[in-house]
Amino acid sequence: MAAEISMRGITKRFPGVLANDRVDLEVESGEIHALMGENGAGKSILTSILAGIYQPDEGEIFIRGERVNFASPLAAIDAGIGMVFQSFKLFPSLTIAENVVFRREPTKRGLIDRAEANRRVAEIAEKYGLALDPAARVDSVPVGVLQRVEIVKALYREAQVLILDEPTAVLTPQETDRLFDVLRALKADGRTIILITHKLGEVMAISDRVTVLRDGRNVASLVTANSSAEEITRHMTGRDVDLTTPPPANPPGEVALEVRDLTVPGSGSRNAVDAASFIVRSGEVVGIAGVAGNGQVELAEAIIGMRRASSGTVIVQSEDVSSASIAARRDGGIAYVPEDRHAVGSAGTADAIDNLSFGHHRKAPILQRGLLSRPAMLEHAKRLIARFGVKIASPSTPVGTLSGGNLQKVVVAREMDYHSPLLIAEQPTRGVDIGAIESIHRELCAYRDTGGALLLISAELSEILSLSSRILVMFEGRIVAEVPKSEATEAQLGLYMAGHEPEEKHRPGAFAAEKGGAL
Structure with a gap:
């Protein structure tokens, strides 16, 4: 039988960045397939191509042996591909059921049938052990429930393939265990799961196979049961961590x-x-x-x-x-690394030179005779980029174009360099790969010890x-x-x-x- 998902030779370029370089990905029907790699390795771009958010520059995509070309996310959804993003895409003022059925509402006599919407959502939730109250407003439920709402939303649209991006980032250990029970139930029902995560323990616990990307290329495809966390880490980073x-x-x-x-x-x-x-x-x-x-x-x-x-x-x-x-x-x-690295921690349209200089611009060597020294700002940026291993085309690249993990490194580097x-x-270390976690933890321990x-x-x-x-x-x-x-x-x-x-x-x-x- 053909694989559920087959991506062959996928290449995607952005200005100054080769995000995916002839990547192959094979995902079998009814498996939980982990996709791992360092920040900037190309994971999110690859799955975004599968979800119709981007189109590849080169390569082919096959769903159950049939070649497809998704011009939009709606086309991918119609083909049975559902993506649950790390940042939930829900309307806070609407009920759970209203969010789930949005744009696909059941109707009765030309009007939205809210009772039927509630019934359908409750039926899906009960089938997979996703405890939900369809009538509850989204802004009144805890974050662990929002994760379930997103999954039910994809299942309501009859998704056969679920892509989950860092699904346990905001869950307690108990909620993570419940989520894994849900994923196992989905797998038993024949659904296919692609799991993007940096957590090796979770990969070893829940996945059947692992694909590892490094620098935009597929460097390993492993059977989880025959591998180890140490082996996966070496493929991701090229070294022991x-x-x-x-x-x-x-x-x-x-x-x-x-x-x-x-x-x-x-x-x-x-x-x-x-x-x-x-x-x-x-x-x-x-x-x-x-x-x-x-x-x-x-x-x-x-x-x-x-x-x-x-x-x-x-x-x-x-x-x-x-x-x-x-x-x-x-x-x-006080130095401060905010939770929201995009809206609070950085200026996305400004380059890394400016972002890494924020705050430091009030004193030497960046401030010289009342004026900003651009050469000093550049040297400051180069030093921090090298120290924290930021993957960036050049210091003059706008930080809004970086992967989430590399943007996080920029914010952490700037704040730790204040020596406050x-x-x-x-x-x-949210959304940061295991190699960068090691580096940031080392910096935090050095800060503590001084x-x-x-x-x-x-x-x-x-x-x-x-x-x-x-x-x-x-x-x-x-x-x-x-x-x-x-x-x-x-x-x-x-x-x-x-x-x-x-x-x-x-x-x-x-x-x-x-x-x-x-x-």
Whole structure:
């Protein structure tokens, strides 16, 4: 029998970039096929071609042996290709059912039949174990449910092939396990899954085969059961990668950040952040774990000054900055890697030279005699591009053309080069390949060991557990637990993230009080 998907000799060029270089991809019917590679390896472009978002410059695509040419995403959907993007494409003000049936609404006497829409959505959800309330509004449900809505939306359109782009990036361990149960049920029903992910553990746990891209080329096609995480990593990077992080070189020092009873209003009646209190010392990494949407972003933005707090105090380097401007807080010792690298962390139409110079332009060597030195800016950019391994055609390339992972490297490189006493890092390795994760973790550990204080906010529990000395868990805007690294497990943190009552010794402040610390 012909393969479900056969992509042969796919080539795609963009100005200054060869994204796909004669790539072959074979995906069998009814399998879970992982697609892996470093940032900029061509994964997203290849699957976007399959989904009709781009057209290849060269090459052929076959669906069950029949050659196809998708002129648009709608043509791909009509052929049974469904793509679930990392950024969900949903209307917040509509119900789950209304989102699922959008543009394909069932009708009765010329009107939309909402009861039938609810019935069909509930039927699909029940069949595959995707617990959903079709009548619930999208803006009222947690992020793990949104993932299920996107899958049901594709299944409603009778997708036989599902492409999932980093589907577990915002899920708890328990939600990830439930998603994998769903994928196994889809596989048992004869559906074909293409899974784009950077998480080797997930690939080993769920996939049947793996295709690895490197520098736009297919470098390996492996049977997962006959391979190993180490082998896949070597194909991805061309070398061995070590993600173990060294312990702190020194005990924590003076308090660099103190947050007292910080409260930030939310969009509804509930506060986005509710009376948060904690400290971060120099030479220490404090991790904040939580499912997306539980106040982590608002907490970081309130500390940096991007969001107004209704009450509470923020103290940086013994100075109360609660009423200070963003610029004053940054001058007072805060560097910031925001969660949204596109809208907040970078200027997409500006080149890497400008983006890497932001903030540094106020002092020498970039500022010389009151004027910006373009040669100094170029040298600054070249140094950081080399240090962080940014894959870019040239420093004068607009950063909006970079892959998400390479744009993340630009933002992290710029902020870490401030050498500020306090670094707030939100999702510092989101969408970043395993080789870059190793590099960024190494930089973060070096920052810690030279006395930097790091507040790490990450949806990756493995990252939180690897880097943090103490872990705070946020749920519905509150810090509900504080767990020392020596006692933390993914399963336990996942329960706290879902709102389970913490053990007495893990209540906020208990660990610090036991050690004689503040708060």
